[in-house]
Amino acid sequence: MNTAIASHIFDVPGELALDSGETLTGVQIAYETYGTLADDKSNAVLICHALTGDQYVASDHPITGKPGWWERMVGPGKPIDTDRFQVICANVIGSCMGSTGPASLAPDGEPYAKRFPVITIRDMVRGIVALLDGLGIDRLHSVVGGSMGGMQTLSLAANWPERAERVLVIASTARHSAQNIAFHEVGRQAIMADPAWAGGDYYGSDASPDNGLAVARMAAHITYLSEEGLTGKFGRRLQDRSAKSFGFDADFQVESYLRYQGSGFTQRFDANSYLYITRAMDYFDLAEEHGGKLADAFVGTSSRFCLVSFDTDWLYPTAESRHIVHALNAAGAKVSFVELSAPNGHDSFLLELAELDQVVRGFIE
C-alpha cells in the first residue's frame, strides 16, 4: 500500500490559449509520478484520467484514503510497470484536485466559479503538454487513457503526433453521441436545480450543491455499469429489511448503493468542476476539429495505436472504437484493436480483467 503524497504543482508559464478564444493565466497543473525517469527520458508513460478521476492513479487518495484508482494496473511488476517506466498522471484543468479549475482563485483573488472559461478536451491536453514541456519530456514512451482519458489520449495523438510513440485508448470514443450528451445534461440540470448551487457562487458559503451533485453522480454511475452487472450485484434484493416499506426509503439494495455512491462522491468532487468537465466531453468531436474527417486527424502519424472496447459497455460501445480503428486504417496508421468480453460494462476498464492486463502489458512492452 502506498501512502498519500502531496501532489507536485507545475506552474504553466505565460498564458494558456483555449479553444473558446479565451486565455487563462497563472494555470497550475497538479501531478503525480511513480517510478524513475531514465537519463534519456525515454521511459515516460502518461496516464490520462477519466471524468471524476485524478492524479492519484497508484497512491492513496488524500481525501478518501482509498487506494489509487488504477492500482491494479500501475505499480511495481504490474502491467504498467513502475520498475521500468516513470508513470506521470496529471489532474486535468477544470478539475478540483489541485489543477486550476472553477474553484481556484482568479487573478482578482475570488474563486472563478462560473467565470471560469468553458474548456475542451484539447484544452486539457494543452495543459498536460505544457507540463511535459516543463518536465523536458519531448516524446512519451506511451500515453494511456480510459473513457475521458481515452479522449485526451486521442487528442494528444492527433494534435501533438510527435509526442507519443504508443497510444493506448480503452473504452473511449472520438465523439460524444446524443445519448452521451443527454445523460450529462441530466447531471448538469440536477446540479443547477439545487438551490445551493446559487448560480455557481457557492464557494465560501455554508451550503454547497451536494444533493444535485449526488443525483448527477447517481445517473452517471448507472451508465458505467451493465444491466447484467447490476442484476448480478443487486437483483431485486432489499436493503436491511425483509419487506418493502411502502415508502420512499432505499428499500432496494441498488437504491442504497447509488445513494452511497452519490453522497460519497460529493466528499471529493466540486459541482462546478462536474459541469465544466462534462461540457468538455460533450464538445469533444475529434473529426470536427480536423475538417469533418476523422482519418485526417491521424494523417502522417508514426505512433502505434491500440484500442480496447468491452462487449457490455453501452456508454462507449465497441462501434465507437471500430469507428476510430477505421479512421486509423484509412490514415495508414499502425493500429491494433480488441473487444474484450467483460460483464461490468464501461467500468470494466477499472476492474479485474486478466485479458486487459495482458493487452496493456503487451502493448506497452
Added chain:
Amino acid sequence: MSGSILRPDLAVIANHVEPRSRVLDIGCGDGALMAELESAKQVDARGMELDSVKVGRCVARGLSVVQGDANSDLADYPDKAFDYAILSQTLQTANRPDLMLDELLRVGRKAFVSFPNFAHWRTRAALMFGGRMPVTRALPVSWYATENIHHVTVEDFRDLARTKRAQIERAWFFANESEIGATGANWRAEFAVFQLSR
C-alpha cells in the same frame, strides 16, 4: 521473437513477399507469419483476426492486429492500401469466397490465397469408398463441426480466378508437408497456395 517453424504454405508466402512491402494478413492467428515477415523482411505487416485471445497474443508480440471478421471488415481498408493481402486457410470458411477474393484484390495489389484441396485423392477415396464426408489429415473435423463451409478444389479455384479476371501469377502445391510439382495437382495436392493480381 520469431524462429518458430512456419507451416509450409506460410513459409512459401514468407519467401515470396518483397522486403519492406506492406502486408495485410487476414486470419493472422497468433501472428507467426507477420512476426517472420517483420523480422526477416522488414515488412510493414498488419493483421486481422476474429478470436480476441489470439489478437491479444499478437498485440503482446508487438504486432498491429485488429479484431475483425474478414466477411465484413475488409471494407474498412482503402483500395490498394497494401502490396499484398494474404488469406491463408480461410477462403473455405468465408460466407462468400468469391466476394472475399474481390476484396483481397481491392485492398492488395497482389494476393496470396492458400486452402486445403478437396479433390486430393484421399478426400476422393473417403467419399467414393467410404460414402462419408471425408475426415482426413488436411480436413480433420467432421462435417457438422467444421468451419469449412465452402469446400474448394484446385480446379474450382482456377475457375473462380478466371471468372473474377484475376491473374494467377504463381501457384505452389503441398502433400505430406512438402512442396510437390504442379502436374496432377488437383489429385495430388493436400494444400495449394496461389499468388494473384488483377
